[in-house]
Amino acid sequence: MLTSTVDFGNLTIDIQQTANEVVYKFVGEVDEHFRQKDVPRVKKANITFVLEDIATFNSCGIREWIYLVRDISELGALKFTKCSVAMIDQINMVPDSLGKGTVDSFFAPYYCNCGGEVNRLINVGDCLPLLLRKNAPEFKCEECGHKLEFDALEESYFLFAEAALPEAS
Numbered sequence: 286m287l288t289s290t291v292d293f294g295n296l297t298i299d300i301q302q303t304a305n306e307v308v309y310k311f312v313g314e315v316d317e318h319f320r321q322k323d324v325p326r327v328k329k330a331n332i333t334f335v336l337e338d339i340a341t342f343n344s345c346g347i348r349e350w351i352y353l354v355r356d357i358s359e360l361g362a363l364k365f366t367k368c369s370v371a372m373i374d375q376i377n378m379v380p381d382s383l384g385k386g387t388v389d390s391f392f393a394p395y396y397c398n399c400g401g402e403v404n405r406l407i408n409v410g411d412c413l414p415l416l417l418r419k420n421a422p423e424f425k426c427e428e429c430g431h432k433l434e435f436d437a438l439e440e441s442y443f444l445f446a447e448a449a450l451p452e453a454s
C-alpha cells in the first residue's frame with residue numbers, strides 16, 4: 286500500500302492507495318491555508334473521501350474544496366464516507382461541495398432527554414427510502430434505552446439526499 290500525507294496547517298490529508306482504490310482522509314479545518322492544487326491527483330476506479338474529522342469550512346476553504354471535488358470526480362467514482370455533521374451542513378448549503386460524488390455514510394445529530402447528545406453514523410444503503418422522505422432513522426439511547434430525538438430539522442438536514450444519494454433516481 287502506498288501512503289502519503291499533505292499538511293496544510295489546520296488540515297491534514299492522509300492518502301492511501303491500493304490497486305483499485307485511493308482513500309483520502311481529511312482531518313481538521315478547510316480554511317484559507319488549504320490549497321487544492323497541492324493535493325495529489327490519483328486516478329483510480331474508486332476514490333473515497335473519509336470525512337468524519339472535517340471540523341469546519343470557511344469561505345476561502347470551500348472555494349478550494351469545490352475545485353478539488355470537481356477535479357477529482359473526473360478521475361473515478363467519488364464516494365463520501367462518514368461525513369461529519371459539518372460536512373453535511375456544508376453540502377446542504379452549497380450542493381457543489383459534493384460535485385459528482387455520492388454520500389455513502391454520514392453522521393447525524395441526536396439527543397436524549399436523559400441528557401445525552403450523540404452523533405450516529407447512518408449508512409445510506411440501509412435506509413434510502415426513509416432518507417428520501419426526509420425522515421431520520423430511529424436509534425435507542427445507549428444510556429437509558431429510550432428513543433433518541435433527532436437534533437436538527439429533518440427537512441433541512443436530509444436535503445442533500447435527493448441529489449446526493451447513489452441510485453436515487
Ligand SMILES: [Zn+2]
Nearest residue numbers: 397399426429
Ligand atoms: Zn437516554
